[in-house]
Amino acid sequence: xxxxxxxxxxxxxxxxxxxxxxxxxxxxxxxxxxxxxxxxxxxxxxxxxxxxxxxxxxxxxxxxxxxxxxxxxxxxxxxxxxxxxxxxxxxxxxxxxxxxxxxxxxxxxxxxxxxxxxxxxxxxxxxxxxxxxxxxxxxxxxxxxxxxxxxxxxxxxxxxxxxxxxxxxxxxxxxxxxxxxxxxxxxxxxxxxxxxxxxxxxxxxxxxxxxxxxxxxxxxxxxxxxxxxxxxxxxxxxxxxxxxxxxxxxxxxxxxxxxxxxxxxxxxxxxxxxxxxxxxxxxxxxxxxxxxxxxxxxxxxxxxxxxxxxxxxxxxxxxxxxxxxxx
Ligand SMILES: [Zn+2]
Numbered sequence: 662x663x664x665x666x667x668x669x670x671x672x673x674x675x676x677x678x679x680x681x682x683x684x685x686x687x688x689x690x691x692x693x694x695x696x697x698x699x700x701x702x703x704x705x706x707x708x709x710x711x712x713x714x715x716x717x718x719x720x721x722x723x724x725x726x727x728x729x730x731x732x733x734x735x736x737x738x739x740x741x742x743x744x745x746x747x748x749x750x751x752x753x754x755x756x757x758x759x760x761x762x763x764x765x766x767x768x769x770x771x772x773x774x775x776x777x778x779x780x781x782x783x784x785x786x787x788x789x790x791x792x793x794x795x796x797x798x799x800x801x802x803x804x805x806x807x808x809x810x811x812x813x814x815x816x817x818x819x820x821x822x823x824x825x826x827x828x829x830x831x832x833x834x835x836x837x838x839x840x841x842x843x844x845x846x847x848x849x850x851x852x853x854x855x856x857x858x859x860x861x862x863x864x865x866x867x868x869x870x871x872x873x874x875x876x877x878x879x880x881x882x883x884x885x886x887x888x889x890x891x892x893x894x895x896x897x898x899x900x901x902x903x904x905x906x907x908x909x910x911x912x913x914x915x916x917x918x919x920x921x922x923x924x925x926x927x928x929x930x931x932x933x934x935x936x937x938x939x940x941x942x943x944x945x946x947x948x949x950x951x952x953x954x955x956x957x958x959x960x961x962x963x964x965x966x967x968x969x970x971x972x973x974x975x976x977x978x979x980x981x982x983x984x985x986x987x988x
Pocket of ligand 1: 880881882883884885918919920921922923
């Protein structure tokens with residue numbers, strides 16, 4: 662049985678590797694474990710993690726995104742890390758257990774050899790936190806206290822400020838994402854975002870999440886879908902009418918597009934017809950251009966969201982066709 666006090670103590674005494682690469686920002690020790698734990702607290706608050714078991718296939722992508730956002734706030738740009746690192750090493754803490762794949766004995770050597778999500782998935786099906794801790798984490802007040810214990814023991818005052826700001830962005834982005842999903846089922850309006858004074862970063866993240874999930878990571882124009890083990894996706898959330906023109910983050914003013922199609926769409930080299938087929942500009946193949954596979958998209962149906970209500974709105978596609986004289 663663990664009480665809140667016990668877990669506060671355990672959170673404040675995480676075993677973190679010292680090293681000359683770590684600065685006073687992270688109190689001269691590795692920041693991986695506390696950053697993973699504050700990302701996990703965000704996911705519990707969102708209702709995404711709904712049991713003490715954190716699945717390395719189901720939950721890791723979203724957890725990694727939040728972990729990486731926090732990481733970027735406190736670690737110099739050239740240093741990167743995989744979430745697999747703390748996810749496995751937390752096994753050394755009293756409240757976390759790495760759950761191995763069937764019939765595998767986890768020893769220290771195996772755990773210490775895990776550096777990528779692929780390696781993690783080969784040896785573990787997930788991580789499990791104490792059920793008493795999980796029960797306590799259902800209360801916002803407890804999450805706040807445990808979060809504070811982590812931050813104060815692991816980070817400088819300046820770092821705590823930026824991590825707290827990032828936590829607000831995570832919460833806002835999630836609520837903006839829900840807002841966009843619900844508004845997409847109502848009649849189109851010109852501007853929908855200025856209402857709640859969301860931070861720009863929250864809007865970007867919320868719009869991106871809504872569009873990328875709506876299209877299940879597939880490029881609407883060419884159909885490419887690639888998600889890495891770490892959860893990095895090939896697609897961006899693109900606006901049809903640019904955000905700078907109408908500040909319109911309606912999902913129906915968006916499409917998930919791969920980097921190449923995003924560029925080609927924004928340049929007017931590709932468009933979408935009134936029957937949802939790809940249009941290629943007559944300029945795309947002008948000598949000495951070599952548009953490769955883009956030309957083969959001409960006339961093909963675009964990949965639309967499963968929910969027809971969320972399909973791109975013709976009035977926005979029309980605006981784009983007219984601007985670039987596509988027909
Ligand atoms: Zn594409």
